[in-house]
Amino acid sequence: MAFRITITEDADRQLRSLPVREQRILxxxxxxxxxxxxxxxxxxxxxxxxxxxxxxxLRAGDLRALYNVEGDEVVILxxxxxxxxxxxxxxxxxxxxxxxxxxPLGNGFEKDTE
Numbered sequence: 001m002a003f004r005i006t007i008t009e010d011a012d013r014q015l016r017s018l019p020v021r022e023q024r025i026l027x028x029x030x031x032x033x034x035x036x037x038x039x040x041x042x043x044x045x046x047x048x049x050x051x052x053x054x055x056x057x058l059r060a061g062d063l064r065a066l067y068n069v070e071g072d073e074v075v076i077l078x079x080x081x082x083x084x085x086x087x088x089x090x091x092x093x094x095x096x097x098x099x100x101x102x103x104p105l106g107n108g109f110e111k112d113t114e
Contacts, residue, residue, distance in 0.1 A: 002035050003069070007076040011065070014079040017090050022063055026079065029060035034067070034074045053077060053096050 007015070015023055033044055038056065041047050046057045054066035054077050064087060066078040078096070080089035087094045 001072060003038055004073045005030060005034055005076065006073055011076045011079045014089055018063070018079070018081070022081075026060050026063045026065060029058060029063075030065060030076065033058060038067070038069050038074045 015026065018026070029044065033042075038045065039047075044059050046059065048055060048057055048066075051066075055068050056066070058065040058067065059082075062082050064078075064080050064082050065076050067074055067076045069075075078087075078089060078094065080087045080094055082088075
């Protein structure tokens, strides 16, 4: 079954902010990898753990596309570049794909400072 690929307005703007060469690389990866098996984990496709924004990440070198699969449609939500552990979208760090930071770990006891 061939999946239909849709790109949101935000993701399209983010894609167009990349250099043309990188746009072509990511567009080719989207077409070749997401039309037929967008939910099968591979080196290029990663299932994201408890992510509030997207279920999957497509990797093409250091380029990333975050997306969801809704029935027979792949919806591209965010496009950016991975630098180290940071996703850069339109020249800024992107944190919308992360869960709220974990609560600090502790033993539940307050320390008496007197």
